[in-house]
Amino acid sequence: MQANLGELESAIGYSFKNPDLLVRALTHRSLANEQTQQEGDGATLRDNERLEFLGDAVLGLAVGEAIFLKYPDWQEGELTRVRAQLVSRQHMAEVAAEVELGKHLRLSRGEDRTGLRRKNTVLSNTMEAVLGAMFLDGGLEAVRGFVQRRVTGRAADDLAKELRSGAALGNYKSALQEHLQGARLGAPVYKVKSESGPDHRKRFLVEVRLKPAEGEPGKPLARGLGSTKKHAEQDAARRALARLKKTRADDPQSDAAAVEESAAE
Secondary structure (H helix, E strand, O other): OOOHHHHHHHHHHOOOOOOOEEEEEEEOOHHHHHHHHHHHHHHOOOOOOOHHHHHHHHHHHHHHHHHHHHHOOOOOOHHHHHHHHHOOOOHHHHHHHHHOOHHOEOOOHHHHHHHHHHHHHHHHHHHHHHHHHHHHHHHHHHHHHHHHHHOOOHHHHHHHHHHHOOOOOOOHHHHHHHHHHHHHOOEEEEEEEEEOOOOHHOEEEEEEEEEEOOOOOEEEEEEEEOOOOHHHHHHHHOOOOHHHHHHHHHHOOHHHHHHHHHHHO
């Protein structure tokens, strides 16, 4: 267990003075309940839910402070929208996956067999519990360091670009789907084509295609880049929308032609 703790500490960039806090942060309630059933009043294992509560609050504070200082000209509404994206379950699950948090989770045997350690809800909740443990062990400065390395940084820059482009955050994928369905072209599907860079500066290349019909590969629409899969998907959707809308401006009947043009490139 100590070797695993050291591996995780290296990934998150923080060494605990009190390793028991990290162990507790990784302990799912299923394991604590299992011990209680086996040992009754003698059970001493505690789950991570209280640390998750604390970590949620600390995460919001650290992310809010980071973007407040990084974007001094932003209004309250802009800051709120970006913070909501950065602390979302999806984004925190992606952060947890980057540090391979799932393999360190302490689960009951039954829950481990169900694949619980790969579920986004469990990953994001456990990531918050780890942040709560970091706060108790090293104070807000420890959490700030992790947030700057893993949570904000380039991900915040990607969201800022979306915001400054005038688009509602997170709406490119929905807008593309509505556009394609309105043109009776089918639904978009996304696939990661490549990922590059070190763990703390990943870059994902994602391609968006029309959902393939039976026996067909599906026609490509565009490719996008981002610091997370989610942001790369948004960028791909944005590029596909821009291409479709530009073609439509030249020829209102040419959505299908734009798809054919994309497929030929």
